[in-house]
Amino acid sequence: MGRFIPLSIPNFEGNEKKYVDDALEQGWVSTGGAYINKLEAQMAEFLHVEKVAACQSGTSGLHLALVECNVLPGDMVIVPTLTFIAAVNPVRYQFAEPVFMDCDDSLCMDPVKLRKFCETECQLEENVLVHKATGKKVKALVVVHVFGNLADMEAIMDIAEEYHLKVVEDATEALGTYYTEGRYAGMYAGTIGDFGAYSFNGNKIITTGGGGAITARNPQDVAHIQYLSTQAKDDPHFYIHNEVGFNYRMTNLQAALGVAQMEELPEFIKRKHKNLDLYREVFEGFENGHLLGFREGTYSNQWFYSLKIDRTKITASMRDIINRLQEKGVQTRAIWGLIHEQLPYKQSIAYEMEKAPYYSECILNIPCSTQITEEEIKYAADCIKEVLM
Ligand SMILES: *Cc1c(COP(=O)(O)O)cnc(C)c1O
Numbered sequence: 001m002g003r004f005i006p007l008s009i010p011n012f013e014g015n016e017k018k019y020v021d022d023a024l025e026q027g028w029v030s031t032g033g034a035y036i037n038k039l040e041a042q043m044a045e046f047l048h049v050e051k052v053a054a055c056q057s058g059t060s061g062l063h064l065a066l067v068e069c070n071v072l073p074g075d076m077v078i079v080p081t082l083t084f085i086a087a088v089n090p091v092r093y094q095f096a097e098p099v100f101m102d103c104d105d106s107l108c109m110d111p112v113k114l115r116k117f118c119e120t121e122c123q124l125e126e127n128v129l130v131h132k133a134t135g136k137k138v139k140a141l142v143v144v145h146v147f148g149n150l151a152d153m154e155a156i157m158d159i160a161e162e163y164h165l166k167v168v169e170d171a172t173e174a175l176g177t178y179y180t181e182g183r184y185a186g187m188y189a190g191t192i193g194d195f196g197a198y199s200f201n202g203n204k205i206i207t208t209g210g211g212g213a214i215t216a217r218n219p220q221d222v223a224h225i226q227y228l229s230t231q232a233k234d235d236p237h238f239y240i241h242n243e244v245g246f247n248y249r250m251t252n253l254q255a256a257l258g259v260a261q262m263e264e265l266p267e268f269i270k271r272k273h274k275n276l277d278l279y280r281e282v283f284e285g286f287e288n289g290h291l292l293g294f295r296e297g298t299y300s301n302q303w304f305y306s307l308k309i310d311r312t313k314i315t316a317s318m319r320d321i322i323n324r325l326q327e328k329g330v331q332t333r334a335i336w337g338l339i340h341e342q343l344p345y346k347q348s349i350a351y352e353m354e355k356a357p358y359y360s361e362c363i364l365n366i367p368c369s370t371q372i373t374e375e376e377i378k379y380a381a382d383c384i385k386e387v388l389m
Pocket of ligand 1: 056060083086087144172173200201212
């Protein structure tokens with residue numbers, strides 16, 4: 001005993017301490033300071049976009065994106081059910097209603113059902129999509145790039161254009177993922193839709209403790225988000241505010257961490273690939289489960305590794321599987337509980353659910369920290385095979 005292989009922990013092998021010390025020494029610890037601007041510039045360069053706004057969390061970024069999409073009380077926003085709940089809650093912060101969509105085999109939103117919903121359940125009235133049964137306006141959709149994969153953005157953007165929907169990409173798990181082929185070749189997750197949100201929470205591919213960022217196709221939207229995130233201050237000296245703002249700006253201490261982490265992002269992605277390759281070797285020929293891949297024509301950051309358990313062979317509950325692995329010192333986790341089944345969302349519309357309930361019973365996320373060793377990968381894989389016998 002004594003052995004413990006965590007699911008996903010942060011990696012601070014770079015300039016983190018140096019930059020945080022520097023921010024402390026300069027006394028810039030709050031929502032002003034050079035590291036915030038530096039992180040925004042670094043991200044804009046990495047993502048090939050004009051402008052990025054750093055904020056307190058991925059959740060706050062998603063909230064500001066919905067504000068910017070003019071999502072108002074009583075509106076509808078289409079969201080996935082198979083995701084972390086932070087992708088959905090901001091809809092309710094605006095007193096709007098989510099409509100839950102199923103996933104396809106990429107675990108991301110199913111564009112076929114999305115189109116069917118828009119076509120059969122809604123109608124366009126003067127370029128506004130209206131949900132026929134309730135009369136509510138469908139303003140936007142939130143598409144999540146699950147575990148570093150990319151949703152089918154070509155299909156989704158076509159539908160959004162046809163039905164006049166704003167597209168908010170939740171790229172909180174997909175920083176560094178991009179298309180290598182097709183209409184969006186060279187474009188990064190989060191830079192294809194109208195808005196893209198990133199998260200720097202502790203388990204994400206880079207972390208600032210807590211933090212996030214938002215970009216938009218229109219740089220003026222990003223500037224307005226920066227303004228809203230700092231209490232909508234129109235005059236820095238005389239406290240004039242012409243809109244209701246938020247306290248959502250990232251702090252300089254967080255940004256100091258972020259600048260160091262961005263320097264390491266390419267190395268982190270390299271290690272995610274190398275480690276997944278090794279897992280693939282070790283799981284080759286294993287009959288009771290297999291590792292999911294990522295969308296063809298994309299380069300994924302491979303943030304999280306998903307083992308799909310063959311439910312025709314293994315009937316043990318996820319809870320049992322995870323507990324037995326925990327006893328062996330291997331930390332794993334189940335995919336999220338479906339959001340349309342959670343207490344706050346049980347009354348919301350859930351459209352033709354089929355694949356999300358299926359995948360929620362068979363996906364196991366396995367240890368994927370960037371500093372995991374080869375020996376630890378082999379040990380973890382052996383334990384997983386043993387438990388899934
Ligand atoms: C992490 C995450 C978020 C929220 O990011 P925070 O920075 O924790 O607020 C939103 N959506 C998804 C899919 C996430 O994984």
